Amino acid sequence: MKNTIFILKEGTPKYKQIYEQFKSFIERGDILPDNPLPSIRQLADSLQVSRNTTLMAYEQLVAEGYIRGEGRKGYFVNELEPVLFQNTVIPPHKKHKETVTPVQIDFRAGSVDQTNFPLEIWRRISNKVLTLRESFRYGEPFGEVCLREQIAAYLFQSRGVKTEPDAIIIGSSTQQMLIHLGQILKDEFTGIIIEDPGYDGAMEAFRFHRFTIETLPVYETGANFSKLEKLRSRLIYVTPSHQSPLGVSMSIQQRQLLIHWAKNKNGFIIEDDYDSEFRYTQQPFPALASIDSTRVIYLGNFSKSFLPGIRLSYMVLPQLVLNRYKNQFLHFESTSSLLSQLTMAKFMEEGEWNRHIKRMRLVYKRKMQCLVSELKEHFKQSTSIIGEQSGLYVLVKVHLNRSEEWLIERASIYGVKVYPTSIYFIKNHPGEAIIKLGFSNLTCDEIQRGVKLLKEAWGC
Amino acid sequence: MKNTIFILKEGTPKYKQIYEQFKSFIERGDILPDNPLPSIRQLADSLQVSRNTTLMAYEQLVAEGYIRGEGRKGYFVNELEPVLFQNTVIPPHKKHKETVTPVQIDFRAGSVDQTNFPLEIWRRISNKVLTLRESFRYGEPFGEVCLREQIAAYLFQSRGVKTEPDAIIIGSSTQQMLIHLGQILKDEFTGIIIEDPGYDGAMEAFRFHRFTIETLPVYETGANFSKLEKLRSRLIYVTPSHQSPLGVSMSIQQRQLLIHWAKNKNGFIIEDDYDSEFRYTQQPFPALASIDSTRVIYLGNFSKSFLPGIRLSYMVLPQLVLNRYKNQFLHFESTSSLLSQLTMAKFMEEGEWNRHIKRMRLVYKRKMQCLVSELKEHFKQSTSIIGEQSGLYVLVKVHLNRSEEWLIERASIYGVKVYPTSIYFIKNHPGEAIIKLGFSNLTCDEIQRGVKLLKEAWGC
DNA sequence: GGGTATTTGTCCGTATGTATG
DNA sequence: TCATACATACGGACAAATACC
Numbered sequence: 001m002k003n004t005i006f007i008l009k010e011g012t013p014k015y016k017q018i019y020e021q022f023k024s025f026i027e028r029g030d031i032l033p034d035n036p037l038p039s040i041r042q043l044a045d046s047l048q049v050s051r052n053t054t055l056m057a058y059e060q061l062v063a064e065g066y067i068r069g070e071g072r073k074g075y076f077v078n079e080l081e082p083v084l085f086q087n088t089v090i091p092p093h094k095k096h097k098e099t100v101t102p103v104q105i106d107f108r109a110g111s112v113d114q115t116n117f118p119l120e121i122w123r124r125i126s127n128k129v130l131t132l133r134e135s136f137r138y139g140e141p142f143g144e145v146c147l148r149e150q151i152a153a154y155l156f157q158s159r160g161v162k163t164e165p166d167a168i169i170i171g172s173s174t175q176q177m178l179i180h181l182g183q184i185l186k187d188e189f190t191g192i193i194i195e196d197p198g199y200d201g202a203m204e205a206f207r208f209h210r211f212t213i214e215t216l217p218v219y220e221t222g223a224n225f226s227k228l229e230k231l232r233s234r235l236i237y238v239t240p241s242h243q244s245p246l247g248v249s250m251s252i253q254q255r256q257l258l259i260h261w262a263k264n265k266n267g268f269i270i271e272d273d274y275d276s277e278f279r280y281t282q283q284p285f286p287a288l289a290s291i292d293s294t295r296v297i298y299l300g301n302f303s304k305s306f307l308p309g310i311r312l313s314y315m316v317l318p319q320l321v322l323n324r325y326k327n328q329f330l331h332f333e334s335t336s337s338l339l340s341q342l343t344m345a346k347f348m349e350e351g352e353w354n355r356h357i358k359r360m361r362l363v364y365k366r367k368m369q370c371l372v373s374e375l376k377e378h379f380k381q382s383t384s385i386i387g388e389q390s391g392l393y394v395l396v397k398v399h400l401n402r403s404e405e406w407l408i409e410r411a412s413i414y415g416v417k418v419y420p421t422s423i424y425f426i427k428n429h430p431g432e433a434i435i436k437l438g439f440s441n442l443t444c445d446e447i448q449r450g451v452k453l454l455k456e457a458w459g460c
Numbered sequence: 461m462k463n464t465i466f467i468l469k470e471g472t473p474k475y476k477q478i479y480e481q482f483k484s485f486i487e488r489g490d491i492l493p494d495n496p497l498p499s500i501r502q503l504a505d506s507l508q509v510s511r512n513t514t515l516m517a518y519e520q521l522v523a524e525g526y527i528r529g530e531g532r533k534g535y536f537v538n539e540l541e542p543v544l545f546q547n548t549v550i551p552p553h554k555k556h557k558e559t560v561t562p563v564q565i566d567f568r569a570g571s572v573d574q575t576n577f578p579l580e581i582w583r584r585i586s587n588k589v590l591t592l593r594e595s596f597r598y599g600e601p602f603g604e605v606c607l608r609e610q611i612a613a614y615l616f617q618s619r620g621v622k623t624e625p626d627a628i629i630i631g632s633s634t635q636q637m638l639i640h641l642g643q644i645l646k647d648e649f650t651g652i653i654i655e656d657p658g659y660d661g662a663m664e665a666f667r668f669h670r671f672t673i674e675t676l677p678v679y680e681t682g683a684n685f686s687k688l689e690k691l692r693s694r695l696i697y698v699t700p701s702h703q704s705p706l707g708v709s710m711s712i713q714q715r716q717l718l719i720h721w722a723k724n725k726n727g728f729i730i731e732d733d734y735d736s737e738f739r740y741t742q743q744p745f746p747a748l749a750s751i752d753s754t755r756v757i758y759l760g761n762f763s764k765s766f767l768p769g770i771r772l773s774y775m776v777l778p779q780l781v782l783n784r785y786k787n788q789f790l791h792f793e794s795t796s797s798l799l800s801q802l803t804m805a806k807f808m809e810e811g812e813w814n815r816h817i818k819r820m821r822l823v824y825k826r827k828m829q830c831l832v833s834e835l836k837e838h839f840k841q842s843t844s845i846i847g848e849q850s851g852l853y854v855l856v857k858v859h860l861n862r863s864e865e866w867l868i869e870r871a872s873i874y875g876v877k878v879y880p881t882s883i884y885f886i887k888n889h890p891g892e893a894i895i896k897l898g899f900s901n902l903t904c905d906e907i908q909r910g911v912k913l914l915k916e917a918w919g920c
Numbered sequence: 921g922g923g924t925a926t927t928t929g930t931c932c933g934t935a936t937g938t939a940t941g
Numbered sequence: 942t943c944a945t946a947c948a949t950a951c952g953g954a955c956a957a958a959t960a961c962c
Contacts, residue, residue: 006620006746007712007743007745007746008743013944013945013946014945014946015945015946038617039931039932039933040932040933040934041931041932041933042931045818046618046743046744047743048742048743049946049947050946050947050948051933051934051947051948052934052935052945052946052947052948053945053946053947055933055934056945056946058933069933070933071932071933071953071954072931072932072933072934072952072953072954073932073933073954074931074932074933075933110598111596111597111598112596114593114596117596119590119591122590123587123590126586127583127587130579130582130583131579133574135767135769136571136572136574136577136767136768136769136901137571137768137769138570138571138763138768138769139768139769139771172632172795172796172797173793173795175792175793176792176793176795179792183668200791201791201792201793204791204792205792208643208788208792303598307595307596307798307799308596308597308598308599308798309595309596309597309598309599309797309798309799309802310797310798310799311599311794311795311796311797311798328668331660331661331664332635332636332639332661332664332665332668333633333635333636333661334771335632335633335636335771335795335796336632336771336795336797337632337769337770337771337796337797337800338767338768338769338770338771339767339769339770339800340797340799340800441596473948473949473950474949474950475949475950499927499928499929500928500929500930501927501928501929502927502928509950509951510950510951510952511929511930511951511952512930512931512949512950512951512952513949513950513951515929515930516949516950518929529929530929531928531929531957531958532927532928532929532930532956532957532958532959533928533929533957533958533959534927534928534929535929581957584957584958810957811930811931815930
């Protein structure tokens, strides 16, 4: 309650109106005892009156005992009546409850390694960007050209995707872009095929537009593409390089099959390449979008490998969709921060992005190895590991005949936070509980401790 | 420039004398750009006056663009206009092609004063935020709690809007939030009333959801509320504190009428308070949302008064809408940057936001006065000025029997960029051409030159 | 290199003189 | 003479930034 706005009428003295207002504020309890009133200057400013006028009002309130002036600190509300019981403050109660089971180890996927973040470089660049004249304008509706150029170059180099900067759209998140996509596709397409299990955020996005949702079953060995022909939709959302969440990679044959399917049906493939940067064993497969550029919508992001909170994603649209997109969204402002875009563009331009990715691949590879070997050592036959070749998490299938809920709950008692996967399954539910373990922001030491605690928690 | 002692006369206010002295120092080049002025204390000491007296002088100089305050470092001289250099050097090669008709003065609305942006403070805070563990997680879907708390406090203090942080939703732009709003309202409401003329981006957002659009005619004197009853929609989008683009402010009577209308009809009012910070003459009216919190959806943003590129907006939802919103968007990620949100929250927490707004109000008031007086002087009867009481732009109605296009085209030949208003009008077209002049990122000097050039260009 | 003293802008309440009716 | 309102000016207190040990 620094200051307040109300209207001053004509006819009655200003200072009296101010006095009346605050009197009723205090009586109604809008300003509680010991809380400050707006400072004389601020109030005078916001009411556009002289300081002395507000002073008169305050003096009146002081005289009547509503408030007190404390030297040069300000004016404070008095206790209305000596209700001494109200003040018996017992603040530190709550803290007790919260720390009963402190989370020591959080196997959260989607966080990011903090220790290796190029803080200083990012800082340097973003500070520099802040001094540019450019930073003070409105952003381009489809994203800054400089960033799109950098992304185009990067995509070609790392994913084999050949594209013009013009075909790239910058957005704030994969999900937000899927929603935009849904908007322009829902007239032509009424249904969409998604993977089961699959990224829940994608499903939400399509549900949002009331798409009919068909599912393509995916197993640890890959998707069941034979089912594809039986489905009616001509639109499909897939995660070829690292299936979310099972971690399998689509084979070249499957990729070609999929593209043929899309071409025959005049459909589109939405390829979400959400964490393609992190493949630890073989060379990463080229993206679907590198095989065919007319039927594949490519989605990428900076959240997984950089900063989740930065809200920068992008997509590459085939000509057909691009035109529709631009028509539909020309008059809309971009949702992503100009500053972030400019900073990221400079970051990439200076080669820092490649450097960072390279470094992080090693870091995460080591963590993955650590996690997998720990799991194998401690759990032996009681779990099997899914998706250990890439990405920032693994799934563990727990052969203990316990529910997912039980496993998570037990772990939390031991101070370990692990995550469910049931939310990703639609119809294709697995027989056994599968737990998701992200490792990106844990040290090897923490991973080891975490696995040991899990063993104790689950009793195996 | 440490011991600048001059003698104060009697008769004129001290702070004015100090101001005059330094003004002439700077104009004469006695203190060069980027050099510091004497510190407030030093000067106060050596002139034997109070610090506040010298502070007033410095504030005046800031408002007029002579100097800038850099946090707690000191006050520094700004670059004066490069008027002198214009005629001399023809710098590099490139400029030759591009500057066939070089835009010298850009009366763009929606940009932001760059010289007074609290760069250092923002930098400091954002650097600090980058070191926090918090910054490496995903953001909350409806915005960070700390920022929402700050906004709640600010809204109460400055706009009289009483709300819980929980009822605030953070988004990336007004338009994006309107689209989200449209999504949850389009089932119950099929049509919406918008102002004519009005903010084009809002219309696009509602068109996007295929709302039936009805218009409420607005004139320089205010909206024609008598028409309201004849319209079928129960949803209305308005800009009460500073009508976009005409600049009129809704009277108290009209506000109450509108709220009654919404209550009777079980409709909602969407109140876009897009630049309420900048009102120069009377005190600002409290927001509609401060009168009624059940039927008013309040929209605010940080783009107009801070950084357009930061992409931070917010809205306050009444309980009814809030529940629907949360249900619909619970599974969606926030579109605005976590980092920006945390930084802004800290910025507000430290009182920097209030300080910045206060300073900018002075700066913009000064620029507005400059623009209006220049226009009045040079154009006399040939134009009338609309909306000179608030905001970051004025409209000028040009009584020259020329088309908007011609006026813009002619101006551009003379190196002045001015903007159309016809895009804001739907059916309620004005008889004469109206031109939009934004002044936020121009200095008084540039404004003067711009108006002179306009006079030449339009030949009056 | 890390604590400490100083400098800096900024806020605070306040006092005085003056201009209206 | 009085009530009301404003413009001008004062110095104490504080926290961030910087300089100095």
